[in-house]
Amino acid sequence: MGIKNLMKLIQASAPAAVKEITLKELLGRKVAIDASMTIYSFLVAVRSSSDGAPSANLTNEAGEVTSHLQGIFSRTIRLMEHGVRPVYVFDGKPPTLKSGELAKRKEAKEKAKIDLEAAQARIAAAGEDDAEAAKEAVAEAEKLAKRTVHMQGSHQEEAKHLLRLMGVPVVEAPCEAEAQCAALAKAGVVWAAATEDMDTLCFGTPRLLRRLTFSEARKLPVWEISLPKLLADLGLSMDQFVDVCILCGCDYLEPLKGIGPVKALERVRKHGDLAAVIEALREEGKVPVPEGYPIDEALRLFHEADITDPETLRGDIKWTAPDEAGLVEYLVDQKGFNADRVRNAIERLKKARAKGGQKRMDSFFTMGAKAKAAPAAKKGAAKPKSAAAKPARRTSASVKAGAAAAAAAAAAAASSAGTASPVAAEPSGAVVAAPSTGPASPAATPAEGPAGRSAPEAAATPAPVFFAASRPKPAASKRSSEDMDSAETSKAKRAK
DNA sequence: CTCGTCC
DNA sequence: TCGTCTGGCTCAAGACGAG
DNA sequence: TGAGCCGGACGAC
Numbered sequence A: 001m002g003i004k005n006l007m008k009l010i011q012a013s014a015p016a017a018v019k020e021i022t023l024k025e026l027l028g029r030k031v032a033i034d035a036s037m038t039i040y041s042f043l044v045a046v047r048s049s050s051d052g053a054p055s056a057n058l059t060n061e062a063g064e065v066t067s068h069l070q071g072i073f074s075r076t077i078r079l080m081e082h083g084v085r086p087v088y089v090f091d092g093k094p095p096t097l098k099s100g101e102l103a104k105r106k107e108a109k110e111k112a113k114i115d116l117e118a119a120q121a122r123i124a125a126a127g128e129d130d131a132e133a134a135k136e137a138v139a140e141a142e143k144l145a146k147r148t149v150h151m152q153g154s155h156q157e158e159a160k161h162l163l164r165l166m167g168v169p170v171v172e173a174p175c176e177a178e179a180q181c182a183a184l185a186k187a188g189v190v191w192a193a194a195t196e197d198m199d200t201l202c203f204g205t206p207r208l209l210r211r212l213t214f215s216e217a218r219k220l221p222v223w224e225i226s227l228p229k230l231l232a233d234l235g236l237s238m239d240q241f242v243d244v245c246i247l248c249g250c251d252y253l254e255p256l257k258g259i260g261p262v263k264a265l266e267r268v269r270k271h272g273d274l275a276a277v278i279e280a281l282r283e284e285g286k287v288p289v290p291e292g293y294p295i296d297e298a299l300r301l302f303h304e305a306d307i308t309d310p311e312t313l314r315g316d317i318k319w320t321a322p323d324e325a326g327l328v329e330y331l332v333d334q335k336g337f338n339a340d341r342v343r344n345a346i347e348r349l350k351k352a353r354a355k356g357g358q359k360r361m362d363s364f365f366t367m368g369a370k371a372k373a374a375p376a377a378k379k380g381a382a383k384p385k386s387a388a389a390k391p392a393r394r395t396s397a398s399v400k401a402g403a404a405a406a407a408a409a410a411a412a413a414a415s416s417a418g419t420a421s422p423v424a425a426e427p428s429g430a431v432v433a434a435p436s437t438g439p440a441s442p443a444a445t446p447a448e449g450p451a452g453r454s455a456p457e458a459a460a461t462p463a464p465v466f467f468a469a470s471r472p473k474p475a476a477s478k479r480s481s482e483d484m485d486s487a488e489t490s491k492a493k494r495a496k
Numbered sequence B: 001c002t003c004g005t006c007c
Numbered sequence C: 001t002c003g004t005c006t007g008g009c010t011c012a013a014g015a016c017g018a019g
Numbered sequence D: 001t002g003a004g005c006c007g008g009a010c011g012a013c
Helices: A006-013 A035-045 A067-081 A096-126 A131-147 A153-166 A177-186 A227-234 A238-248 A261-271 A274-284 A295-303 A310-314 A324-334 A339-357 A363-377 A396-420 A427-432 A449-460 A481-495
Strands: A018-021 A030-034 A085-090 A170-172 A192-194 A207-210 A222-226
Touching (some): A006 A227, A006 A261, A030 A035, A030 A177, A035 A067, A035 A085, A035 A177, A067 A085, A067 A153, A067 A339, A085 A153, A085 A177, A096 A131, A153 A170, A153 A324, A177 A310, A222 A227, A227 A238, A238 A261, A274 A295
Parallel strands (some): A030 A085, A085 A170, A192 A207
Antiparallel strands (some): A018 A222, A207 A222
16 A cells, blocks of 8 residues: 655655654644554454464454454544544545556465465464474464455444444545545645555645554654645655656556656656656666556546545534444444443543534634635636646756755755745645545645745754754744644634 | 553 | 665554553 | 565666
8 A cells, every 4th residue: 555665755855744743733633534444453453362372353252353343442532532533534446447456465365364274284283292383383373364354344334333323423435545535634624634555645635644543652753744845845746746656656556667766756857747757768768668557547546536525525524422322232232342441431432522622723714714715616627637837846956966965955945935935835736736526725725834834944954854853843933823733722822 | 661451 | 886776574563551 | 564674686877
């Protein structure tokens, strides 16, 4: 899943697009979560071992798997206790161009299954005689079992049922959940998409949250990746960014031998767009490009992804009171959960709902902007990717001097643009080069904050910092909606 | 903090 | 020679609380 | 499955 090595590329060439944030900063935020990935990770991780045997998922007495329910239940409550308002987005039908990728995964899974059976046979054969061999076989079976984890439709349906009982909104995407998450974020229906899948950036989410898992500060901080900032620092338009990602290797298209992230970026900067890059590669003849290499279709999947118009979902995305009796009946009676724990959790959930429901100060601004933007939203049918889009600026130096210089140049250019006006930092409104269904208009993307906010920060740093793990806090800058986010209530009071 | 439990 | 890509390898992918 | 690490291949300079 995702774009190969994209995170590395970002860390090398646009590190400032990634910000470490705490859960506190997500208070009151609506966040779209890819449900399938979440469920899958719970199925893999939530296991329990019993005396010597390889670990297995949690189950009720009837043998039905409950790991995903346990995981979703506790994580959702935990998030809501921090004031996060999660929306779970479920996959629909996968696009046909993905079938190659899916077939590959299926094959790998079947192989793992065969290996697993072999390992299990070895466990049995080793018996008590050879404790050493048995232990080894168990360890191997353990790993293989995780590789054979297969998510079933029933798991998804059960998760939906649980979430609905909890009063947490569920969205059923027509196709890929990632695309729907991005559309929701782009339209401002949610504040960000939370997923590990970097594809979501290609689908145009203005904000991507990674590592929104885990409890409190116990582990790693959450990463917020800003798309406008990323584009500015890379010096790419949205279209060009997608081009780079496709060249790096995505689920839809085999990557080209000899082209990695560095060359992908270099090439797109040099030639302007994907079609031109491919053409040049064919002419040069050094990198083999397959005959019917379907770049147009891959482009279409990203630019015109099959999604439900976020505006039609806006009204349904609500956090309602949990159905307490329903939850007890489902989790305790049907799935064998501990009654006390469930009741306790429900109490926490009810309290948590109140916390997340508090209106953020900036919601006022957001709504104002949206109201104005709405009429303008209906744009004409999507242009077939304007190849005419000028290659933003091609520094010939960057090709020569490598990523470091390129990043420096890009960062400098971006920050100077950014300080002039927060809006200008959003490159050409490319972020909202919406798919045909996309209702988003530039102004409807609320609080394109990160670009505006971190631009001054970058300007204040004379030399480019490549692994800026700990950057100084940005000084409070101009008042805009995003400043309210970080400054919270104290700022709000002063503003009064 | 580690380790065992959740179902 | 250096930078970049590749292929093989490994590991870990949850949340919680009792002690 | 992805992400980090590493020895080796290969092309650019």
